[in-house]
Amino acid sequence: xxxxxxxxxxxxxxxxxxxxxxxxxxxxxxxxxxxxxxxxxxxxxxxxxxxxxxxxxxxxxxxxxxxxxxxxxxxxxxxxxxxxxxxxxxxxxxxxxxxxxxxxxxxxxxxxxxxxxxxxxxxxxxxxxxxxxxxxxxxxxxxxxxxxxxxxxxxxxxxxxxxxxxxxxxxxxxxxxxxxxxxxxxxxxxxxxxxxxxxxxxxxxxxxxxxxxxxxxxxxxxxxxxxxxxxxxxxxxxxxxxxxxxxxxxxxxxxxxxxxxxxxxxxxxxxxxxxxxxxxxxxxxxxxxxxxxxxxxxxxxxxxxxxxxxxxxxxxxxxxxxxxxxxxxxxxxxxxxxxxx
Amino acid sequence: xxxxxxxxxxxxxxxxxxxxxxxxxxxxxxxxxxxxxxxxxxxxxxxxxxxxxxxxxxxxxxxxxxxxxxxxxxxxxxxxxxxxxxxxxxxxxxxxxxxxxxxxxxxxxxxxxxxxxxxxxxxxxxxxxxxxxxxxxxxxxxxxxxxxxxxxxxxxxxxxxxxxxxxxxxxxxxxxxxxxxxxxxxxxxxxxxxxxxxxxxxxxxxxxxxxxxxxxxxxxxxxxxxxxxxxxxxxxxxxxxxxxxxxxxxxxxxxxxxxxxxxxxxxxxxxxxxxxxxxxxxxxxxxxxxxxxxxxxxxxxxxxxxxxxxxxxxxxxxxxxxxxxxxxxxxxxxxxxxxxxxxxxxxxxxxxxxxxxxxxxxxxxxxxxxxxxxxxxxx
Numbered sequence: 110x111x112x113x114x115x116x117x118x119x120x121x122x123x124x125x126x127x128x129x130x131x132x133x134x135x136x137x138x139x140x141x142x143x144x145x146x147x148x149x150x151x152x153x154x155x156x157x158x159x160x161x162x163x164x165x166x167x168x169x170x171x172x173x174x175x176x177x178x179x180x181x182x183x184x185x186x187x188x189x190x191x192x193x194x195x196x197x198x199x200x201x202x203x204x205x206x207x208x209x210x211x212x213x214x215x216x217x218x219x220x221x222x223x224x225x226x227x228x229x230x231x232x233x234x235x236x237x238x239x240x241x242x243x244x245x246x247x248x249x250x251x252x253x254x255x256x257x258x259x260x261x262x263x264x265x266x267x268x269x270x271x272x273x274x275x276x277x278x279x280x281x282x283x284x285x286x287x288x289x290x291x292x293x294x295x296x297x298x299x300x301x302x303x304x305x306x307x308x309x310x311x312x313x314x315x316x317x318x319x320x321x322x323x324x325x326x327x328x329x330x331x332x333x334x335x336x337x338x339x340x341x342x343x344x345x346x347x348x349x350x351x352x353x354x355x356x357x358x359x360x361x362x363x364x365x366x367x368x369x370x371x372x373x374x375x376x377x378x379x380x381x382x383x384x385x386x387x388x389x390x391x392x393x394x395x396x397x398x399x400x401x402x403x404x405x406x407x408x409x410x411x412x413x414x415x416x417x418x419x420x421x422x423x424x425x426x427x428x429x430x431x432x433x434x435x436x437x438x439x440x441x442x443x444x445x446x447x448x449x450x
Numbered sequence: 451x452x453x454x455x456x457x458x459x460x461x462x463x464x465x466x467x468x469x470x471x472x473x474x475x476x477x478x479x480x481x482x483x484x485x486x487x488x489x490x491x492x493x494x495x496x497x498x499x500x501x502x503x504x505x506x507x508x509x510x511x512x513x514x515x516x517x518x519x520x521x522x523x524x525x526x527x528x529x530x531x532x533x534x535x536x537x538x539x540x541x542x543x544x545x546x547x548x549x550x551x552x553x554x555x556x557x558x559x560x561x562x563x564x565x566x567x568x569x570x571x572x573x574x575x576x577x578x579x580x581x582x583x584x585x586x587x588x589x590x591x592x593x594x595x596x597x598x599x600x601x602x603x604x605x606x607x608x609x610x611x612x613x614x615x616x617x618x619x620x621x622x623x624x625x626x627x628x629x630x631x632x633x634x635x636x637x638x639x640x641x642x643x644x645x646x647x648x649x650x651x652x653x654x655x656x657x658x659x660x661x662x663x664x665x666x667x668x669x670x671x672x673x674x675x676x677x678x679x680x681x682x683x684x685x686x687x688x689x690x691x692x693x694x695x696x697x698x699x700x701x702x703x704x705x706x707x708x709x710x711x712x713x714x715x716x717x718x719x720x721x722x723x724x725x726x727x728x729x730x731x732x733x734x735x736x737x738x739x740x741x742x743x744x745x746x747x748x749x750x751x752x753x754x755x756x757x758x759x760x761x762x763x764x765x766x767x768x769x770x771x772x773x774x775x776x777x778x779x780x781x782x783x784x785x786x787x788x789x790x791x792x793x794x795x796x797x798x799x800x801x802x803x804x805x806x807x808x809x810x811x812x813x814x815x816x817x818x819x820x821x822x823x824x825x826x827x828x829x
Contacts, residue, residue: 166719190722202567203712204768207484209477217710218722224706224771235477244475270721 112139113177113306114163114274120171121155121162131170132158133331140274140306140323145297147317148310150327150350156310159327160278163308164195177273190218194267196277200256201263208254208262209247212237215269237268240303241295257288264295268303275299277309289313293320314351315363318342326350366392372406372444374399375437379411387411390430394437407440409433421447488772491764495779499549502786506545507537510793514541539683545786547682550694551743552753552785553778557701558739559754560761560777561732562625564708564770566632569818570642572754573740576628577649578621579751582737582744583675584652585620587659589613614693618734618741624648625737629729676802677748679789690746697739700731701774708732708770751804752811753788757781759814784810 116138122131132155140146150156161167163174165181174181176192184192194215203211215237216230226234238247241261246254254262260280267275277296281289293309297320300307308325311317317324318338326334326341328350334341341347342360351358356365375396377387387409388398402408407420415428420440427433507519514533520526522537559572573579589612628648632641660671674681682690701708707728710718715725743750761776762768788810792801 164720166716185722186719186724187722190720193720195717195720197716199714199716201713201717205762205766206712206768207480209480210767210769211713214709214713214721217706220706222703222706224709231477231481235475238475238477247475247477248480 111141111178112175113142114308115139115175115178116163116172117175118172119162119169119174121158121167122170123158124168124170129170133327133333134171136172136333138325138333138335140308142273142304142306143300144306144322145300145320146306146308146323146325147321148308148325148327149312149314149317149347150310151329152312154327154329154331156327157278160195160276160308160310163274164193164276165189166195187218190270192272193274193276194270194272196260196263196267196275196280198279198282200283201251201259203251206251207247208243208249208251209234209238211251211262212247212265212269215266218270233271234269237265240268240299241265255288257284257291260284260288260292261295264292264299268299268305272305274306274308277307279310279312281311281313289316293317296320314347314358318347318363367395372396372441374405375407375409376400376402376405377409377411378402379409381411381413383411383416386430387416387433390434391437394434394441396437406444407437484767488765488767488776492772492776492779495764495776495783499779499783499786502783502790503545503549506548506786506790507541509790510536510541512536540680543682543684543687544679544789546687547679547690547747548785548789549782550690551679551747551750552757552781552783552788554694554697554739554743554781555750555753556757556777556781556784557698557774558736559756560758560770560773561701561708561736562754563758564711565729565732565736566629566641567711567714568632568641569759570755570815571632571645572752573621573736573744574749574751574753575642575649575755575815576645577624577652578628578737578740579744579749580649580652580656581620581622581624582617582741583620583749584623584656584659585616585618585741586613586745587656588620589616611689613745614689614738614742617745618738620652621737621741621744622733624652625733629733674748675804677750677804677807678800679747679785679803680800682746686746690742693738693742697735697742698778700735704728704732704735705770705774708774712768747803749804750807752807752815753781753784755818756811756814757784759818760784 116136119136120131120134121136122129122133136159148156148159158167162169165174165184169182176184176189181189201211212234213226213230216226216234217224220226220230238244241264243258243261243265246258246262251259251262264277264280275296281292284292293316296307296309299305321338324334324336324338324341326346328334328346334346334350336344342363345360348358348360351365356367358365372395375391376399377384377391391407391409392398396407399405407418409416409418415426416430416433417426418424418433418436420436420443422440422443425432425436427436504516504519508514508516514537518533519537522531522534523542555573558578562571562573562576563569624645628641628645631644635641660668663671707718707723710721710723711725711728718728719725740754757780758773758777761773761780764780765772765776767773788803788806792803792806794801
């Protein structure tokens with residue numbers, strides 16, 4: 110299958126006052142119809158610049174971008190808008206307008222100068238609203254929608270452009286967790302059902318690794334790593350890109366860990382979901398999780414009645430994790446005092 | 451009793467909520483229900499405009515009965531009849547001027563509000579009118595004629611276009627830096643203060659220019675500064691009408707891109723709009739509209755900022771397809787009403803038009819500021 114979007118030795122960056130500053134270079138990526146790509150990288154590495162260049166909103170500093178085989182610099186603005194649609198981080202403030210009117214704006218590149226919609230245009234708008242599951246929002250005022258609902262409408266607007274490629278720059282940046290999951294799940298379904306090539310930039314590592322078909326990872330040196338999430342986890346490039354001096358990304362459970370372990374080891378035993386939660390409590394309080402109780406300063410056992418802990422200062426038990434955290438903090442106080450003496 | 455907070459994972463398991471399957475999504479019906487309201491508002495505005503227009507011709511220092519007005523307009527009254535003269539050479543051009551000026555200033559305000567994404571933008575507040583005054587003052591001084599001469603009838607068509615051109619350029623002189631600032635600083639109040647200060651600076655310059663004028667010239671300059679629709683005769687209308695109409699036509703033709711700009715320049719560009727060209731055309735049109743009105747009627751304030759908000763509030767919509775025609779109708783109506791109010795018999799004689807429009811417009815501006823926490827533009 111031919112690629113919807115393909116770059117050839119693309120270099121992106123800023124150009125101002127005649128000087129140009131290249132942020133990323135030698136980018137060779139492609140997206141197929143129906144594929145969901147997540148672009149990952151730390152803030153400021155050039156994700157937005159790359160997205161804007163792919164969308165034709167920023168000129169490439171080198172190389173080329175092709176949509177369905179056609180170089181975007183040779184396309185008219187209208188042709189480009191019929192092939193590529195974008196959703197941006199920025200909140201739109203359109204004033205008073207029902208949501209479906211905003212989706213209708215997506216027909217912009219397809220209708221004549223008068224902007225009047227044909228029956229076919231209206232059918233496409235309706236289809237776009239249904240595609241993002243926003244039937245219940247269509248008649249509502251944009252102002253009254255939550256951020257997540259509004260972003261959903263913005264995706265419908267982008268779909269109404271009937272693009273081959275949908276580019277989303279941090280579309281979920283200011284959304285709460287559940288809205289974020291919903292948006293990405295919707296995008297994944299849209300990619301499959303509508304055969305659209307979807308690229309979204311995100312700094313939500315966990316969600317991207319779960320949902321994406323392909324990850325484009327920009328590491329600290331500005332190199333692009335491409336592969337399935339599992340490939341990039343397995344070869345360590347994700348851990349390398351996101352670990353810092355004080356935090357480590359653990360590929361196994363896909364979470365960040367604080368690296369300092371000043372107090373020593375702790376052991377958690379028992380069964381159930383509570384074991385991993387007790388571990389995160391201990392890690393947060395500055396302990397390294399040991400594989401055996403031997404040499405552990407704090408030992409916690411989890412059973413159906415709650416937690417039971419043994420430490421230097423004494424024993425404790427309880428039902429809430431807040432109590433466990435308090436117990437552990439008392440322990441760390443004792444340990445710190447012993448260390449001083 | 452479980453120790454594990456059961457709701458903890460809910461947020462993550464919360465799968466996307468799709469609209470309930472039985473939801474009836476009838477977009478044409480939704481559009482039709484909006485259209486009903488919009489048609490009603492436009493029809494009402496048109497009706498009131500006609501009533502106000504007739505009132506503006508009948509009412510004045512001498513009341514003329516409707517019969518005589520109809521007689522004068524249909525040519526039944528003889529030339530030389532005092533009613534005929536009053537209706538045809540004073541009140542009719544004055545009413546037409548009020549309509550054109552009101553529509554022009556209001557549409558210029560609407561264009562600037564959308565272009566700058568600033569609910570308080572308008573030609574007067576942002577100093578465009580001051581810039582236009584500067585253009586007028588410069589032309590009048592450079593041509594060697596007296597300051598007040600352009601108000602007298604001896605101007606001629608060429609002089610008229612020269613003054614309109616100078617006023618438009620003067621308006622652009624202020625609008626270009628204000629727009630540049632508004633692109634760089636997204637904060638509407640900063641832009642507003644910048645516009646106000648530019649306006650003050652330009653006004654101060656104009657004051658210096660006219661300071662040397664003779665007392666009678668100064669008096670006329672000040673009278674011009676009060677704003678008036680009365681100084682425009684049929685001769686001046688030959689310039690004012692086509693220029694204002696051209697600006698209004700530009701606004702009507704750019705309804706589609708204005709709507710795209712509601713989403714901001716980035717989105718507008720991504721949908722295929724040439725934002726740079728659009729910005730240039732809109733700036734030129736807004737300056738021309740504000741410039742031509744300022745040249746002939748003086749610097750008239752607050753219509754530009756107030757009328758688009760009145761239109762939005764009545765229509766409950768920011769869709770330019772209805773907002774532009776409603777702004778034209780309501781702008782003309784408001785200007786006619788202001789004109790009628792300024793003629794109210796008081797012991798001050800004819801009230802300065804600027805005072806009347808300020809009394810109408812200032813409360814609207816205050817209302818917009820008070821409400822802008824929740825947002826006229828902001829969500």
